[in-house]
Amino acid sequence: MPAAWVEALVRAGWPSARLTAGALDGPVRITASTDAPLRVEADLDVDGLALETEDGSIAADGVGADVRVALALPDDAVEAHIDGSLRGGDVLIGTAYIDLPDAPVAMGLDIARAGDGEWNLQRLHWHDGDALRVSGNARLTSDLGIGALDLTLRSADASALPERYLSGWLGMSGLAGLSLTGGVGAAILLDAGTLRRIELDLAQLDVGDAAGRFRFDGLDGEVRYSASTPVRSAVTWQGGALYGMPFEAAEWRLDSGQGALRLREPAVFAFLGGRVGFETLQVQPPTGAAGLQMQTALRLDALDVGMMAAALDWPAFAGTLSGRIPTVRYADNRIDFEGGLTMDLFDGSVEVSSLSIERPFGVLPTVTSDLALRGLDLHALTGVFGFGSIEGRLHGRIDGLRLVDWNATAFDAELHTERTPGVRQRISQRAVQDISSVGDASFVSTLQGRAIALFDDFGYRDIGISCRLRNGVCRMGGLRSQGNTFTIVDGAGLPRLDVVGFNRDVDWPVLIERLAAAAGGDVAPVID
Structure with missing residues (x-):
């Protein structure tokens, strides 16, 4: 019998449901009398069932089942008892997506509702082998929101959970493809929309991000949360990695009470x-x-x-x-990070402040920050980047740095040298060529033509360059700017060599290409 034929009966207890496909086979007994509520009892083999609610919050497709149903409709109420098994198909409940296995999943459900009031799930039972066992009860609001929940869940083999039960939530969180190995259990108590208790048990659980952003190895122990009575717990991990950078074992000792989970004592672990x-x-x-x-x-x-x-x-x-x-x-x-970090680099320092990260594991993660550079050794810095050779000390700032999906989209940067006692200020011919190519500049010398090639390096008084990136265009500047020109290098001594830029607006992708070419040595000098 087509499932659509019994839609009227289903809608008597679930008005927003529509049966759109599937077939039912089995005996159905309907008892109706003037002095007793309508009763329906059925033992059904269901094949290819598809249903949806009017608001689309619940849907199913291709579901098979063997179920025993007892339904009573006293006055304006609904009472239902369902036992049996489900096999295959897809189920969507809110943001939860369930990909049912072909092997039968045992289930049981007792439901009661009066009028347009709450749905009381007085018994909820789910048994999917070692993948997931659930038991408990729940109360749903009239629009199927969660009003109360008392559930115990256990997975002896968590490897099937992400694809079978968690993909909807993981996808929304930017964690699609997450892998789990090991065991996990949980007890959840929620009342009046407020979480009252969580007990999480981890048994050598390995967690891995498909994109390689993080990994936790050997999570073991308990995490206890309480909204009222104080409780204690502890959890350990054997190691893991963050963006491919390994970290070592750690123990987290936890206290909870009055609606918060707190660290009882500092947790320290080795990293980098x-x-x-x-x-x-x-x-x-x-x-x-x-x-x-x-x-x-x-x-x-x-x-x-x-x-x-x-x-x-x-x-x-x-x-x-x-x-x-x-x-x-x-x-x-x-x-949001309040405070600062200091990186000791190239015999100087880089200070990071006003750091924030939006959607850290989601789509298009966005990072904003300010950086201050103090006294970096230019000889070491240019050597690392293959940017010729410059001797001196670099200072500067990068304000309003904004990275979207780890690509720069905005910043206001200014870099310059400062004279330091005992530090020479020399710049190699290769570095002059590289700076010229990046800054869309040429260099002006007291020597003519190709005589400049006779010298390996030159003295300089100051170096300065700036870039204000907005809407994919870098507004360039230097030690001095006039019209569309700007001075990047002020030469000193003989031969004197200055580097002057002649285009202050440069497309950011073009500038990146120039930086890459300069680092690879693929530049040629332009001499005025």
């Missing part, structure tokens, strides 16, 4: 040849309209920038990264 320390941590689960919130104090001690550069396929930087960030806040899919 140094150490990362979480001095404090407070996590508040979603409540009402507010999403997940987190706050921590973070310390970084002597992280090896060279190891970081190698892992991220950057130029071969050398130095350390240290600092303390007194407050790191996460809310509304955004991380």
